[in-house]
Amino acid sequence: MSADVCVVGGGPGGRALALALTRLGCDVVLLEKRDPARGAGPAFRGESVSPDGVRLLDLLGVGERVRQAAHRVDRLEIEDAGQRVLDVRFADFPYRYRHPVELAQHTLLTALAEQTGRQPGGCTVLEPATVTGLLVDGPAVTGVRANTPTGPVRVTAALTVGADGRYSAVRRLSGLAEHARHTPLQRDVVWLKLPFPADWDRRAYRVRIAGDSHGLFLPSTDGTLRVGLNIPKGGLRTLRSGGLGGLHTRLDRLAPQAGAAARTSLHSWSDTALLDIFTAEVPRWSAPGVVLIGDAAHTLSPVLGQGVNHALADAVELATLAAEALGRDRRAHSRALLAALQLFQRRREPHVRRSRALQLRQERMFTLTAPAATALRRTVYRALDASPALRRRVLAPAYFPGHTPLRQAARTPEVRLV
Ligand SMILES: Cc1cc2nc3c(=O)[nH]c(=O)nc-3n(C[C@H](O)[C@H](O)[C@H](O)COP(=O)(O)OP(=O)(O)OC[C@H]3O[C@@H](n4cnc5c(N)ncnc54)[C@H](O)[C@@H]3O)c2cc1C
Missing domain, CATH: 3.30.9.100 (D-Amino Acid Oxidase; Chain A, domain 2)
Known part of the structure; x- marks a missing residue:
């Protein structure tokens, strides 16, 4: 098979990318190793979607659909040693998208897949299909080899995307795992x-x-x-x-x-x-013909429900840049594509870094034991509780990175990608 883009992995990142690319006129083949006949998949994962994730789902055109099945969350409450030390009310933030939601991952993935199916462009989904190797031409990756129940397949593509999660095979096979920093919490x-x-x-x-x-x-x-x-x-x-x-x-x-x-x-x-909680930092997200997104590029901890949000944000950013580059030159080693992949990392990495830093700070606070240190922790939470400005400064980079302030939102309607 051949396509403009071969997406490995049908989690939130891979499905969102396939949708956005298809809408932007690219041919896509998506391979997912999980067998849909075996049900909805892990019941625990990826249910909290942050306010910025909700914004991105609107941008992808599935907001209305998932909202019906989502559960809006109004407050975040922290109790330490039996005392309430922080009570964040999301309605108090001055942004258009203020509330996180709980959303079953199966509902999210189905909505993205169905919306992709409605696009006139082509997205072929192979599932179950497990990617086992990469095709290469000189220095460039030009596709994948995969196993399916009916035998092996080869998919050639100008761009191969590793959206295959925290234990990414594409990351390992492409050499991008080299120098990756894996930090167990x-x-x-x-x-x-x-x-x-x-x-x-x-x-x-x-x-x-x-x-x-x-x-x-x-x-x-x-x-x-x-x-x-x-x-x-x-x-x-x-x-x-x-x-x-x-x-x-x-x-x-x-x-x-x-x-x-x-x-x-x-x-x-x-x-x-x-x-198993760890963070993975991959210094280089791309090489000629191949790029990583979502957990494959940056595994985060579960604190503040950031993983799905960043996978969606990567997908939206990459789709726009890659579609534009492929429109100019459809070769895996083209300069336009290489530049687009590097720009993608430059744009997204600072956001990921800010979330990771917030999570690690939070994790350190959770593990304090000495009485003086736990007393200090409570003081920090109480200071946050008392100051809306401080709360915004701490939470906004992770929860509202693409926020539109309310005053501005009234003047500028959000642009839909699809
Ligand atoms: C228990 C748990 C709870 C979590 N809770 C939250 C939460 O509340 N909020 C939040 O934001 N995040 C949460 N996360 C993290 C979140 O699930 C991930 O950050 C998010 O799913 C990342 O999306 P992704 O598309 O990058 O990767 P994934 O969702 O991991 O998707 C990768 C896909 O690739 C497929 N795949 C892997 N290898 C191959 C291969 N070789 N060939 C083909 N397909 C392959 C996998 O089957 C999978 O479907 C949780 C994670 C876990 C494990």
């Missing part, structure tokens, strides 16, 4: 879902901290409570060896309502999922 996260406590506000994100443990308690679109519970790095085996009781006790310490719900509804470790 101090703790891992166990994800689980519980019945939603009756007396909790369904429109709030809750972060609960007790000493050096913390948990995220998030409303889910299926009416349940999604819990991300921090455990020591590699500590799942120890936790499991103590039985589910150890998990209940950890939850009790942070939120007794969740501990009680876990006792009645969580019956086995198979109802949980472990996320």
Whole structure:
């Protein structure tokens, strides 16, 4: 098969890119290794979409569609040592897109795929299809080799995009993994879902901290409570060896309502999922004929739900630059394409860096244990709570990077990409 662009991976980044490129007149082949016949995929991942992600979904023309299935979030509340130290109300931010939403990843991916199917241009989706090798011509990547249930396929393309996630095969096969910095965070996260406590506000994100443990308690679109519970790095085996009781006790310490719900509804470790938390920084996102986006280019931690947002932002930025370059010269080693790929990284990397820095700062705050340090942590949160200007300064780079201030928004309607 041949196409202008071969997209490897059908997560939020890959699907959004296929949609945007197809709309901009490019021929696309997308390969996804997951078999759609095996259901919706991991139930825990990528449900929180930040306000900027909501803006990008509107830009991609799927905003209305996903809004019907999304759950709007109004508040972010942090409790430390049993005291509420921060209560952020998203309506107070002066931007057009202010609220994050919870959105099942399956709903998001289906909406992007269906919208792509409506475009007159061509997007061929091969799934399940697992990319196992790259095609090369001199220094340039010119496509991929993949395995499918009906046999091997080769896809040649002017541009191959690795949108294949945190363990990206394209990153490894292209040599772009060389010099990548992989930083494990101090703790891992166990994800689980519980019945939603009756007396909790369904429109709030809750972060609960007790000493050096913390948990995220998030409303889910299926009416349940999604819990991300921090455990020591590699500590799942120890936790499991103590039985589910150890998990209940950890939850009790942070939120007794969740501990009680876990006792009645969580019956086995198979109802949980472990996320190995690390960040990956790839110094070079592209080489002739190939580029990385989303988690493949920059794996982030789950703090503040940034992964989906950055994958969508990469897709929108890359589509515009690549379509323009391919319109001028459709060769993998063309100067126009090389320049477009480098510009793509220059434009996107500062945003990713700001989110990563905020996440790492936050993660360090969560792991403090000494009494003086935890007291200082509470003081910092209280200072944020007291000052809208400070809150905006800290949260805006991650939550509202492409924001349009309300006053300006009234004058300039948002432009739709598709
Ligand atoms: C448990 C968990 C909870 C999370 N919660 C949140 C959250 O609340 N909010 C948030 O913003 N982010 C969250 N994230 C992170 C978020 O899911 C990712 O940042 C986001 O999905 C990245 O999108 P992507 O398209 O770059 O990669 P992915 O979503 O990882 O998609 C990559 C795709 O490539 C496919 N693939 C991989 N290798 C190959 C191959 N060789 N051939 C073909 N296909 C391949 C995979 O099957 C996958 O579908 C969470 C992640 C996890 C694991």
